Amino acid sequence: MHCSNSIYNTIQEDLTSAQSEIKLRDEFLSMASHELKTPLTSMxxxxxxxxxxxxxxxxxxxxxxxLLKMLESVETQTERLSKMINDLLNVSLITTGKLELEKENFDLSKTVREVVNRFVEKLEKEGYTLSLEADKEILGNWDKLRIEQVITNLLTNAIKYGDKKPIEVRVINFNKSGKIHVKDQGIGIPAELQKKIFEKFERAVTSSQFQGSGLGLYITNQIVKAHNGKVHLKSREGKGSTFIVELPVAS
Structure with missing residues (x-):
């Protein structure tokens, strides 16, 4: 009898988990269809x-x-649409276990500088200032494109929720890890959401004024985990957030 109850409880737990996953999927598909339709309609x-x-x-x-104003608007919507599609493709790779890394030796500090430089125009347009502090050289064996994706996601997040206040980026070699700190002084993340923020479809806020799929931090976390690294969050609501990425460096 005890064995039967145990099997029943296991089945119930699996069923509840499956129902939760289906609900999340349906909510995401509804949101994704809206997110994809909006930039297409605008374009x-x-x-x-x-x-x-x-x-x-x-x-x-x-x-x-x-005409220039129209083309700039189309460019913005195209970028938004492209990011949404890339997020969907990345989640598909992750959930099916097909996220493969193409590792190479490179300097993490240099790569962070390169990604930050790509954001100069966007930062100016959005009214942000950014300070960058990076150790001279941090060598490691990582997938460069995926690490660039991590940095891009964190900077995009800081711009989205940073409330137009200064953004700080630091890259340091500490305790056999390359550490990337991305700090904003924006709206912050409520304590009750901080444990869930790296899950699929989770967002720091539900306000319609912040567009997005709720996949960026999930993808970031999965990429870092694939490198045997970690992502940490320090945040206070109304005081901003700091995301810290730790990546093992070459010995």
Missing amino acids: LLQIQSALHNIKNVSLANFSVAN
Whole structure:
């Protein structure tokens, strides 16, 4: 009888877990369809407007400034759409166990500088300042593209939730690990959400003013784990967040 109860309880637990996964999947699919549709609709409207102006407005009255504004909007929506699709592809690789690393020896400090430099224009556009402090050289054997993805996700997160306040990035060699600190002074993460923030489809806030899939930190954590590393979070609501990535360095 005891054995039967144990089997029953196990089945119930598995069923509850499966139902929870299905609910999360359905919620994500609903959210994803909305997230994908929004930039597509915006791009279509901008393109239709541009075509209308080109076809119906004389060259003498044609506004290059307006066309440039439309193209910049299309570019923004394209980037958003591309990130969403990449997130979906990455989650698919992770959940099916097909996330493969192509490791090579490289300098972590140099790579962080390169990624930060790619954000210069976006930081200026969004009204942010960023300070970078990096040790001279931190060598390790990692997948460079995946580590760049981790840094990109953390910087994107800091810009999204940083409340236009200064962002700090540090890269140090400490205790046989290359450590990347990305600190913002924004809205922070409530204590009750901090343990779940690295799970699939979880977000620091539910407000509609912050767009996103809730996959960035999950993907970041899985990439770091695949390198036998760790991701830590220090955050206080209303005081900002610091994400710390630890990656084992070459001996």
